[in-house]
Amino acid sequence: MDNNAMAFEHHKELYFSDGNVALIAPSHKKHKDLSETLIVFRLHQLMLAIHSPVFKDMFTFPATPDVELYEGVPLVRMTDNASDLEAFLGVIYRQPVLSIAPLSPNTPLHVKPILVLADKYGVQYVRGPIIDQLERDWPQSLFDWDCLEAEIESRRDVFNQHQASCELDDDYPEPGSAIELARQCDIPSILPAAFYHLSRIPINYDWDNIHASWDDPPDDYWVGRSARWDRLSKEDLLCLLQGRAKLDKYLDELCSMLYPEPHTQDSTCNPDIWYAFWESVWQECRRGKDILAVLSPFSEMSGNFSKRWEKLCWSCRDKITTKASKCRKEIWDRIPEFFQLQQS
Ligand SMILES: [Zn+2]
Structure with a gap:
């Protein structure tokens, strides 16, 4: 084979001298003469075949005389990017240790190439x-x-x-x-x-x-x-705008709740304080855009009214608490509908 046009580089870890197949993948790196650098992974056919039905099929084809060789072992030219392949093969060779830090903001970037190639090569256990x-x-x-x-x-x-x-x-x-x-x-x-x-x-x-x-x-x-x-994507930005508009509408309806009549138990309670309460909820949501958080202190699990609302009678507080709990549950359940996640 003509190796002159391209620069080959052995992968630092996934190049085993006793490997019996060489996977060769393009990398973003350029060699000093600006030719393309290809990364060579020298691996074990058995190891790949155990994990991937796609590789297993590949290796069961009988060797033909014109098979390309790299340092004496069969060569497979991969279309996958070398860094993606490195992430994926790393899982196969280090399995079952697949470490993903909980709550990391970088997890999606880290796991994407692994999931894409696991799907492509039929390595099912990685996904779970x-x-x-x-x-x-x-x-x-x-x-x-x-x-x-x-x-x-x-x-x-x-x-x-x-x-x-x-x-x-x-x-x-x-x-x-x-x-x-x-x-x-x-x-x-x-x-x-x-x-x-x-x-x-x-x-x-x-x-x-x-x-x-x-x-x-x-x-x-x-x-x-x-x-x-x-x-x-453009579609996801539209879903976001739809969702925000639906949440705003939901908030408007919630905050226009009418003052419960009649009020016989407590003379301190009046419509002004009731409407001031809902106006304050509306303002806070509009500022922070987070209706679940704003309603949380008033829901059944906390029922935590600040001093400002102490004139609200027991019955009104109870109504607010029941409503806040119900709405939080409803909003959570309706997120897929609000953001149009079902159809897209
Ligand atoms: Zn009241």
């Missing part, structure tokens, strides 16, 4: 543990969502107390890359939580901009979380 972790990162129930939000909130408080620069971005999942992964690798279960979280993020909270030029973040960013906005 990755999806399990993604579903833990993007809660599947309102209970799990509340647990994660409580953890984030308490961490934010500690940052505040210590006046430390807050880098929640580095510690918690990022929605843009998660949505991109969910779409490309068919993981719809993580979309609702990812879209809801995304709906709370202002457009100027851009991950790449903030991380590339930390000296100029948005003024109010320091306790915030950003998104890799450029990972979103």
Whole structure:
């Protein structure tokens, strides 16, 4: 074979001298004479065949006299990018140790090549543990969502107390890359939580901009979380806008709840305080764009009314508490409908 036109480079770890097949994949690197650099993975046919039916079929074809060789072993030219292949083969060779840090904002970028190639080469067992972790990162129930939000909130408080620069971005999942992964690798279960979280993020909270030029973040960013906005397709941006509009409409309807009549038990309660309460809920949601968080203190699990609302009678508070709990559940269940995740 003519090896002159291209530069070959042995992979540092996945090149075994006793390997009996060479997979050769293009890399982004250019050799010094600007020829393309090809990365050589020298591996064991048996190892690949055990894990992948696609490789197994490939190796069962009888060898033909004109088979290409690389250093004496059969050569397979791969179309996959060398760095993607490295991530995927790393899982096969180091299996079952597939380490994914919980809640990492980089998980989608890390696992995407592995999932894509695992699917292509039929390596089924890889998918399960990755999806399990993604579903833990993007809660599947309102209970799990509340647990994660409580953890984030308490961490934010500690940052505040210590006046430390807050880098929640580095510690918690990022929605843009998660949505991109969910779409490309068919993981719809993580979309609702990812879209809801995304709906709370202002457009100027851009991950790449903030991380590339930390000296100029948005003024109010320091306790915030950003998104890799450029990972979103046009269709997903439309889903986001639809979802935000639906949540706004839901909020408008909720906050126009009429004052319950009659009021015989408590003379301090009056319509003004009732409407002021709902106006305050509306304002807070519009500021923070997070109706689940704003309603949380008033729901059945907390029932925590501040002093400002102490004139509301017991019966009114009870109505608010019941309504807040019901609405939080309903909003959570309707996220797929609000963001049009079912049809897309
Ligand atoms: Zn009342």
